[in-house]
Amino acid sequence: MNFTLDEFTSQVRRDILRMVHKVNSGHPGGSLGCTEFLVALYSTIMNRKDGFEMDGIGEDLFFLSNGHISPVFYSVLSRIGYFDVKELNTFRLLDSRLQGHPTTHEGLPGVRIASGSLGQGLSVALGAAEGKKLNNDPNLIYTLHGDGELQEGQNWEAIMYASAKKIDNIIATIDLNGKQIDGATDDVLPMGSIKQKFEAFDWLVVEIEKGNDLKEILEGMEKAKALSGKGKPICVLLKTMMGNGVDFMMHTHAWHGKAPNDEQLASALAQNKETLGDY
Numbered sequence: 001m002n003f004t005l006d007e008f009t010s011q012v013r014r015d016i017l018r019m020v021h022k023v024n025s026g027h028p029g030g031s032l033g034c035t036e037f038l039v040a041l042y043s044t045i046m047n048r049k050d051g052f053e054m055d056g057i058g059e060d061l062f063f064l065s066n067g068h069i070s071p072v073f074y075s076v077l078s079r080i081g082y083f084d085v086k087e088l089n090t091f092r093l094l095d096s097r098l099q100g101h102p103t104t105h106e107g108l109p110g111v112r113i114a115s116g117s118l119g120q121g122l123s124v125a126l127g128a129a130e131g132k133k134l135n136n137d138p139n140l141i142y143t144l145h146g147d148g149e150l151q152e153g154q155n156w157e158a159i160m161y162a163s164a165k166k167i168d169n170i171i172a173t174i175d176l177n178g179k180q181i182d183g184a185t186d187d188v189l190p191m192g193s194i195k196q197k198f199e200a201f202d203w204l205v206v207e208i209e210k211g212n213d214l215k216e217i218l219e220g221m222e223k224a225k226a227l228s229g230k231g232k233p234i235c236v237l238l239k240t241m242m243g244n245g246v247d248f249m250m251h252t253h254a255w256h257g258k259a260p261n262d263e264q265l266a267s268a269l270a271q272n273k274e275t276l277g278d279y
Contacts (some may be wrong), residue, residue, distance in 0.1 A: 005214050007275035008039050008079065013245045014278060015075035018270045020090040020259040022089050026092060026100065029255040031147065033073035033177050033212070034238040037144070038076045040217045045138055045225075052082055054107035060139045061128055063113055065121020066175065067145035067252045068257070077110035078279075085279045103140040119152025121145060122172060126162055128168040140228055141170040148180030151189045156201075162233040163202035173236040176211070179253040210277045211240035245272055 004086070005055050012035050020026030042048070046060040066071050071091065076086045083097075090096035097106040101116030121143055129141040129151025149155065160172065174194060182188050191197070198205050204227045210218035222235060227234050246268040260268055 009200045011096045012075045013272040014217040016071040021265045023092040027068045027257045029242040030069040033036050033244050035072050035244045036212050036214050038072050042076050042080045045221045046229045062142045063121050063125040064115050066149050067115030070102050085114040088279045090218050118149045120152040122158040128169050131158045134250045143172045145174050147176050148185050159201045167233050168229055168231050171234045173238050176237050177242040179254045183253050203235045205235045207237045211238035212244045
């Protein structure tokens, strides 16, 4: 890359804001909160091959479970080279490959599963992880989940299965922003200590206290990678700020699924410098 991770992050934030503003629809809050993580994952952390093949043989794979944060996913995929950045201009339009939640029927490079229904991503990712073991493929599976998404029961079946079957080539990251569409997760359905729950299910847990700090993300994910292959699945607890990088979107769940108006867009873009060229 001929740009820094900070520059990449700033541009992705701009992409997210412009995408949801154009169609007055989408989920900027969680997308902004996970920007640093997706930037670090695709630019540095994962072992990726050039181009895109659905079978994913010989490379690390990523599965986005909380599919509503598609704006950040699409932006990173395009900026890293999976498809033309100009296609971001078609976000959520009819017949676009960039639907509100990622889909596979239109063959968008980088998207391996449809993830509109929360709670299903870990189950699919565990199947991919077992497939790599059967094929003697040493690469890893990465996933991302919302903390509110853990209120879905299917997750806990998958979490139990992963440890029972010693699936130790998966790193599941939980976006711990403490918020979901209807408010704070502790108000909607308190889950207690997520760390203790994963540990009780016999997972190894890595905590990243500053989940919007690129340096801490890189260090934390390296710790997680070092734990792979030791007989237990790995969970990363990524403590983020919903709406990070835009002052009026932070510290509230209000921007979970709300687009900025013209004035708000201008203010948000002014807080994030254009670095790689808008689409």
